[in-house]
Structures are given as structure tokens and as C-alpha cells.
Amino acid sequence: MSENMLEIDGLTHSYGDHTVLEKMSLRVPRGELVSIVGPSGCGKSTLLRCIAGLVRPTGGRVVLDGTAIDGVPDELAVVFQDYSRSLLPWLTVRDNVALPLRRRGGSRAERRAAAEEALTSVGLDGAGRKYPWQLSGGMQQRVSIARALAYRPSLLLMDEPFGSVDAQTREDLEDLVLRVHRDEGMTILLVTHDIDESVYVGDRVVVLGRDPGGVRAELPVHLPAPRDQTTTRAHPDFVSLRTEVSTLVRGAAAPTKTVVHE
Amino acid sequence: MRHSRLALGAVGVAGAVAVAELVVRTGLVDAEAVPPASTVLRRAAEMSVDGAYLAQVGQTVRVWFGGLLLATAAAVLLGLVLSSAPWLNRAARLVVEVLRPIPALALIPLALVSFSSQSQGRTALVFYACTWPILINTLYALRDVDPVAKETLRSFGFGKVAVLLRVSLPSSAPFVATGVRIAASVGLVVVVSTELIAGGADGVGGFLSQSQTGGGQPDYMLAGAVWAGLLGLVVNAVLTALERRAFRWHLAGTEAAT
Ligand SMILES: Nc1ncnc2c1ncn2[C@@H]1O[C@H](COP(=O)(O)OP(=O)(O)O)[C@@H](O)[C@H]1O
Ligand SMILES: [Mg+2]
Numbered sequence: 334m335s336e337n338m339l340e341i342d343g344l345t346h347s348y349g350d351h352t353v354l355e356k357m358s359l360r361v362p363r364g365e366l367v368s369i370v371g372p373s374g375c376g377k378s379t380l381l382r383c384i385a386g387l388v389r390p391t392g393g394r395v396v397l398d399g400t401a402i403d404g405v406p407d408e409l410a411v412v413f414q415d416y417s418r419s420l421l422p423w424l425t426v427r428d429n430v431a432l433p434l435r436r437r438g439g440s441r442a443e444r445r446a447a448a449e450e451a452l453t454s455v456g457l458d459g460a461g462r463k464y465p466w467q468l469s470g471g472m473q474q475r476v477s478i479a480r481a482l483a484y485r486p487s488l489l490l491m492d493e494p495f496g497s498v499d500a501q502t503r504e505d506l507e508d509l510v511l512r513v514h515r516d517e518g519m520t521i522l523l524v525t526h527d528i529d530e531s532v533y534v535g536d537r538v539v540v541l542g543r544d545p546g547g548v549r550a551e552l553p554v555h556l557p558a559p560r561d562q563t564t565t566r567a568h569p570d571f572v573s574l575r576t577e578v579s580t581l582v583r584g585a586a587a588p589t590k591t592v593v594h595e
Numbered sequence: 596m597r598h599s600r601l602a603l604g605a606v607g608v609a610g611a612v613a614v615a616e617l618v619v620r621t622g623l624v625d626a627e628a629v630p631p632a633s634t635v636l637r638r639a640a641e642m643s644v645d646g647a648y649l650a651q652v653g654q655t656v657r658v659w660f661g662g663l664l665l666a667t668a669a670a671v672l673l674g675l676v677l678s679s680a681p682w683l684n685r686a687a688r689l690v691v692e693v694l695r696p697i698p699a700l701a702l703i704p705l706a707l708v709s710f711s712s713q714s715q716g717r718t719a720l721v722f723y724a725c726t727w728p729i730l731i732n733t734l735y736a737l738r739d740v741d742p743v744a745k746e747t748l749r750s751f752g753f754g755k756v757a758v759l760l761r762v763s764l765p766s767s768a769p770f771v772a773t774g775v776r777i778a779a780s781v782g783l784v785v786v787v788s789t790e791l792i793a794g795g796a797d798g799v800g801g802f803l804s805q806s807q808t809g810g811g812q813p814d815y816m817l818a819g820a821v822w823a824g825l826l827g828l829v830v831n832a833v834l835t836a837l838e839r840r841a842f843r844w845h846l847a848g849t850e851a852a853t
Contacts, residue, residue, distance in 0.1 A: 387746050411750040418743035422844040423765050433751035466847045
């Protein structure tokens with residue numbers, strides 16, 4: 334069996350005659366937290382949809398745990414970029430979080446308890462009986478994160494999951510993701526447009542480019558563990574890495590050659 | 596706000612009744628042909644405690660609700676089947692647009708000869724008339740279900756049927772309910788018309804056609820019309836109230852969006 338949880342080979346996807354991803358390849362070892370950055374419209378969401386089996390790529394393949402995926406893989410959860418449309422407005426917040434757990438079995442009471450626990454972990458204890466539309470955008474986004482965490486997937490795909498939350502909550506959620514990653518050994522792909530965040534949470538930062546969409550650079554992040562919002566962000570390696578990623582992302586808006594940093 | 600609307604409505608009704616009363620009392624209209632509003636209302640009130648009349652109302656309501664219920668079940672099922680494939684959906688909408696303009700009232704003679712029992716024939720007509728608004732609303736609602744919500748459940752491993760039951764149906768429910776409410780008013784018109792045309796003594800329409808015979812009893816005719824109107828009003832109000840209660844999430848969503 335391969336060391337890699339995820340192997341993407343020659344992945345190509347077009348919407349009509351608009352080619353978004355072209356022959357992109359990526360390897361993700363089990364248990365790694367990969368940050369994905371890139372200019373908007375370069376195909377980050379499309380990439381996650383292909384991995385989740387929601388979109389059948391027009392070319393290439395996605396191999397998960399040694400098997401080429403065909404349809405939605407088990408043990409996978411997605412935090413969608415459109416968090417508010419991803420919650421069901423006729424269910425309470427708690428029932429939204431508990432719904433996917435039906436596929437895990439367990440009693441109704443157990444599912445609800447797991448949902449409440451996940452809500453507490455994202456700082457939403459007490460909001461379970463409300464409806465999604467009674468919450469602010471940032472709170473809705475946290476509900477969709479809680480739903481994915483409660484499911485305890487082995488592969489977690491997050492598409493700009495902290496876009497609508499305030500700065501303080503954002504730091505808390507980054508630390509929550511780091512903790513879940515460490516404690517449960519989940520493999521996580523996190524798309525973000527925040528370069529500091531990509532370096533702060535990632536074991537590796539993958540920079541995607543546009544026209545054609547593909548990997549422009551991969552930068553391993555070697556920062557002392559555990560990461561800490563104050564000391565890590567002040568670390569000289571952090572500062573130089575974020576500068577490098579920033580330069581790459583700006584360059585990625587224009588077509589360039591792939592650079593691999595080791 | 597809802598209270599002030601209710602008060603405004605009451606003032607409007609009272610005003611209309613007062614005008615109708617005055618028009619007759621001042622001799623603008625012949626009191627023989629059109630009795631004053633107070634007489635009509637008195638007749639209507641008398642009829643509300645008349646067991647024989649209430650049995651007729653019951654008959655009308657049974658046919659009306661029976662047809663509506665059947666139409667709801669059939670239209671939702673048909674809507675689900677026709678929405679299962681895009682080509683089927685397009686074809687279905689074409690067929691619906693062709694069949695829908697045929698007025699149910701034009702089919703009354705056909706229904707009366709094709710069904711052995713009169714109430715079966717009437718139920719079939721109500722069913723026919725009620726199916727279209729519900730089917731059309733179901734088709735459009737199912738087409739417009741948020742793809743992100745469906746993808747979310749799919750990503751958690753739910754299959755096609757589960758996504759249909761847990762996302763598509765609930766998110767279409769408010770539109771289906773609106774279709775049912777529209778169908779209810781259409782259905783009432785169809786039952787009463789059928790009863791009128793059949794010329795029997797059945798139902799609210801039968802009462803109307805009887806009060807027309809032998810020179811006519813205009814006070815009873817109008818009181819019967821008041822009753823038919825009240826039936827429609829009450830059922831519409833009940834359905835609207837149910838919609839508000841059951842689909843609070845939908846109202847909240849559309850208010851937030853605008
Ligand atoms: N369902 C779709 N149909 C057609 N074009 C799409 C669709 N989804 C995305 N696109 C287009 O593909 C490109 C990449 O989109 P996306 O993957 O959402 O990029 P990102 O998430 O990096 O911003 C964009 O130009 C977008 O307009
Ligand atoms: Mg995106």
C-alpha cells in the first residue's frame with residue numbers, strides 16, 4: 334500500500350471549452366495538512382470537487398487510499414465555500430450537524446450529543462436549537478465546520494472555511510483545526526486566500542496558478558510545534574515563508590513555470 | 596401589522612355590505628330582484644343552523660377535498676418522477692403547457708357520462724383541475740433546489756433517494772403548498788360549477804340551482820353564494836396560516852435575500 338493517502342495524476346477539468354485545471358499532479362501523504370493558495374478563479378474549488386467525487390474530471394485521475402475514485406468516497410467531509418447554502422434552513426443547527434452522523438449509526442441521543450460537542454468546539458454552545466438563518470454569516474460558517482468535524486472524516490476538505498469570521502474567531506478556528514489534525518491524525522486540504530494562514534496551519538503550502546490551472550510551487554513548512562498564534566507568527570522562518578508565498582501567488586496570476594522548493 | 600390589515604379588511608367588507616344595503620333601500624335597484632344585504636345575511640345565518648343545508652355543504656366539501664388530496668399526491672409523485680432526468684423535465688413542461696389551458700369546466704359533460712356515480716365524476720374533475728397548479732409548482736421548485744445543498748449531502752455519502760427525501764422534497768415543500776392553495780380555489784369553482792350544471796340537488800351548487808327554479812328566490816340564491824364564498828375564504832385562510840407556520844424558514848430566507 335502506498336504512503337500517500339491522495340495521489341492526483343494529470344488531473345484536467347474543463348467547463349465546456351473553458352479548461353480550468355490542466356494536467357495537475359499532487360501527492361498528499363496520510364496525516365498531512367496541506368494549505369492550498371492561488372489567485373481567485375484558478376480552480377481551487379474545482380479541485381476539491383473533483384477529489385470529493387462531486388464532479389467527474391474530464392481527464393486524469395484521483396487516487397484515494399490506492400483506489401481511483403469513482404463517485405463520492407467514504408470517510409470524507411467537505412466544508413463548502415458557500416456555507417450558508419450548504420446548511421438546510423428547515424433543520425435546527427444541531428440537526429444540521431447531526432444529519433450526516435446517521436450514516437455512522439448510533440442512537441438519536443448519541444448523534445445529538447456528538448453534534449452539541451462539535452458545536453461547543455467551534456464556540457457555538459447554546460446555538461443548537463436555533464435555525465441557521467437566525468445566525469450571522471460567521472456563525473453559519475462555524476456550524477458547517479462543526480458538521481464536518483463531528484463526522485470525524487479521515488480526509489477533510491475545507492474551502493475558504495474562515496472567510497466570514499472575525500479575526501479573533503479565525504485564530505481560534507485555526508488552532509482548532511491544528512488540534513483536530515494533531516489529535517485525530519486527519520488528512521486535511523485547506524483552501525485559503527490568506528497567505529499568513531496558509532503558512533501558519535500548513536505542513537506544506539501548495540501554490541496554484543491560473544491559465545492553465547495547476548501547481549506552481551510546493552513549499553514545505555518547517556516551523557516549531559506546537560504552533561502558537563503569537564510566537565509562530567513572529568518566527569523568522571514564518572516571515573520569510575509568507576513573503577515567498579506572497580510573491581509566488583502574485584506571480585501565479587500570470588502563467589509561469591513550475592518551481593519546486595526542497 | 597397583521598391586526599391592522601385585518602381591521603382594514605373588516606372595514607372594507609362592512610363598507611361593501613352597507614353600500615349594497617343602501618343601493619337597494621334607496622330604490623336604485625329593484626328590491627324584488629335583488630334583496631337588501633341585511634336580508635341576504637339573515638338568510639345565510641338561518642342556513643348555518645339548517646341541518647339539510649349543512650349536509651349539502653358537507654357533500655361539496657367532501658368532493659372538493661377528496662379531489663384536492665388526490666391531486667396533491669399525484670402531482671407531487673409525478674413531479675418527482677418527471678424531475679428525475681433533465682430531458683424528461685423539459686418534455687413534461689411542454690406537455691403540461693399544452694394540456695393546462697383546457698378548462699376543467701369544458702370537461703364537465705364528459706365526466707358526467709364517463710363516471711357511474713356523480714360524486715366520482717365530480718371528484719375526477721376537481722382532481723384534473725387541481726393537478727396542474729400543483730404539478731407546475733412542483734416541477735419548478737424541484738428544478739430550482741440549491742445544488743450546494745444537494746452536493747453537501749452527497750459529499751457525506753447520502754445516495755440519490757436520500758438526497759431527494761432530505762433536500763429536494765423539503766426545499767420544494769413551500770412552493771408545493773402554494774400550488775395546493777391555488778388549486779384549492781380552482782377546485783371550489785369546479786365543484787360548485789359541476790353541481791350547478793348537473794342540475795341535481797347535490798351540494799352548494801345544487802342548492803343554488805334549486806333556488807333558481809319556480810320564479811326564483813333571490814334571497815336564498817345570494818345567501819348560497821355568500822356561503823360558497825365563505826368556504827373559499829376560510830380554506831384559503833387556513834392554508835395560508837399553515838404555510839406561515841410550517842415554512843417559517845422559507846419566509847425568513849426570502850426576506851433575508853431581498
Ligand atoms: N459549474 C461551473 N460551470 C462553469 N464554470 C465554472 C463552474 N464552476 C466554476 N467555474 C469556472 O471555473 C473557474 C474556476 O472556478 P473555481 O474552481 O471556483 O475557482 P476558485 O475556487 O479558485 O476561485 C472560474 O473561472 C469559474 O468561473
Ligand atoms: Mg473557490
